[in-house]
Amino acid sequence: MGEGKKFQDPNIAINRVYTRKGDAGTTRLVGGQKVKKSHDRIETYGTVDELNAVVGAARQTIAEVYAGHEGFEGLSKVLFKVQHQLFNLGSVLATLPEDVGPKMPRVDADDVAELEGLIDRYNEELPPLRSFVLPGGTRLNVELHLARTVCRRAERLAVKLGDSEEVDAQAVAYLNRLSDAFFVFSRWASVAAGSDEVLWDPNV
Template structure:
């Protein structure tokens, strides 16, 4: 593959539009660009999560997910193109089963807290939920494939589970919401 970008500052977006992968242009605040931006932000937060201590297999799986998210951005960037397929969703389902099997059942709500790695995984989860909402909104305005929506839905669940695993990896446990605590 040759160089795709010969320069970064093209000035073609100065008027408030940006180019899509098919050569067309769209407004920088279009629902498609918002979805692409939310997926990109999620990928950046995953990069930050990868700076933390975690099991090697989890690290490898998150790097694979980063590549998937880059592909998802590519799919969103080219109307009608498909890169995320059912196999991607099934891989996340398998990871959910793998990591859920290591955890005790939830009996209370948990707070997005604990170790730094777990807290960053929760940030990734909430950004993933926003990306999912953006993809749903895009799907209402334009025709898109179903797998991107399914992928981010599973991914947000996986990130919740990984946060719990990361708290245990750091020697802690879930931080429980205390509904009976003294208020105010």
């Protein structure tokens, strides 16, 4: 392993996409255990996978709409790292705690702290909020709000899984902080694009 690496490199070979082994409604965890596809653990890391796809959509919007804009390209780099961290999170969620090795990819306290730093940095550029906001104004704003809501669902599922099985506390903390980050990123994206935020008006 290279100097300074936290986690092991992937050691997989994907030679065929379908295996027919899941046709009976079961799948296997990283440790080889067979479980129903309706299992809380599968639902949890499946939702993290869904979130990763939504983040990818947001990055694609940046590439197509805001190419050459330094601020947006900086946000794209942040989101790209988040995608890798989400894959790390999914990896450890797909593994029973007793099978998690010391170099297995996961999210940790450093990742949570990094998110907090990003929240503070992006929030410094925003005007104070005087109302709740609604998704809208720009496509990127909506995609980041969608990421926020899927992230909240993943967090709820991780907490639910923790009611019956052990779940790494940093996994829940990471999802909690990440949803806050998506909220701030969505606001920043509107301001940086020169778009008015859509404020909630209870009397519309």
